[in-house]
Amino acid sequence: MRQNWLPFASYNLWLQYSPPIGKEHLHCDMKRGFTKARSKEPAVAAILVSDSIPQRIGLLAQRGVYEFHQNSPMLHQQDAVEKIVEILELRKESDLVQQRVLQILTNYQQNPILAEKKIIQLSRGDEDFPEPILIKQGNQSFNFYAAIDCIFAEEDNTLHILDFKTGHSDFDRRQGYIYLLAASYWYPNQKAVVSFYNLENGNWSEPISATSNILQAFQIELALIAQRHQEDLRRYRKNSADFSKIFPQNPGVSCRYCSFNSICEFTISEAST
Ligand code: SF4
Numbered sequence: 001m002r003q004n005w006l007p008f009a010s011y012n013l014w015l016q017y018s019p020p021i022g023k024e025h026l027h028c029d030m031k032r033g034f035t036k037a038r039s040k041e042p043a044v045a046a047i048l049v050s051d052s053i054p055q056r057i058g059l060l061a062q063r064g065v066y067e068f069h070q071n072s073p074m075l076h077q078q079d080a081v082e083k084i085v086e087i088l089e090l091r092k093e094s095d096l097v098q099q100r101v102l103q104i105l106t107n108y109q110q111n112p113i114l115a116e117k118k119i120i121q122l123s124r125g126d127e128d129f130p131e132p133i134l135i136k137q138g139n140q141s142f143n144f145y146a147a148i149d150c151i152f153a154e155e156d157n158t159l160h161i162l163d164f165k166t167g168h169s170d171f172d173r174r175q176g177y178i179y180l181l182a183a184s185y186w187y188p189n190q191k192a193v194v195s196f197y198n199l200e201n202g203n204w205s206e207p208i209s210a211t212s213n214i215l216q217a218f219q220i221e222l223a224l225i226a227q228r229h230q231e232d233l234r235r236y237r238k239n240s241a242d243f244s245k246i247f248p249q250n251p252g253v254s255c256r257y258c259s260f261n262s263i264c265e266f267t268i269s270e271a272s273t
Contacts, residue, residue: 014035149163150162
């Protein structure tokens, strides 16, 4: 039976409304407009299907970790990194991507942090959207999407959600709480913690846990974001000429790193910044 369309929320959508601390200068609401309201336009769709370099590195790094654990004895084989390079077809990637992913694979073989863990779930990184969690908040219902990299069980059976990072991005605690909210629906009777591990520099955050009050506060915030996003889309469908009023541009240094700078009329080039 076909499900009625519902508003949705996710950590990724939240990020598009409110950047993490320290990334405010890169925030631009118009990026959300391109991604969410104009995604079917051919020029926008072409941009959305191609991964940026950081996305590509993140994806291949996740896949590399997954491959190590598909065949655990491989973790101890001398030529394991080489084999995974073949599986990932890494040689087809740009020099920068090859170099960084090769380093990540080498780091991981030297310090395979999941080697002795009871892994419950380990994502390949290229799966389709996960099944949404249907949340009822007050008189509103929305679909909540959470794509989790890895879950393992601690010795005392606490679920440990692990999020892999690459590059210099700081850990955003909001993401941790969002994952704990998802775990509270998937595994309602189990204690859970979340942590972040950077595959490039080996930084592993302290585990974060949450009380039910914190999770409730995050659920309310997600419900508001779902509502706000639905309203933005409704306004755009009603009058697409209002695009820049609904999704205001923030030209500046943000344009340099923006995937839409080739099609955005407000972009500011490096020369003029
Ligand atoms: S190019 Fe600049 S103004 Fe246009 S969407 Fe990107 S960041 Fe915003």
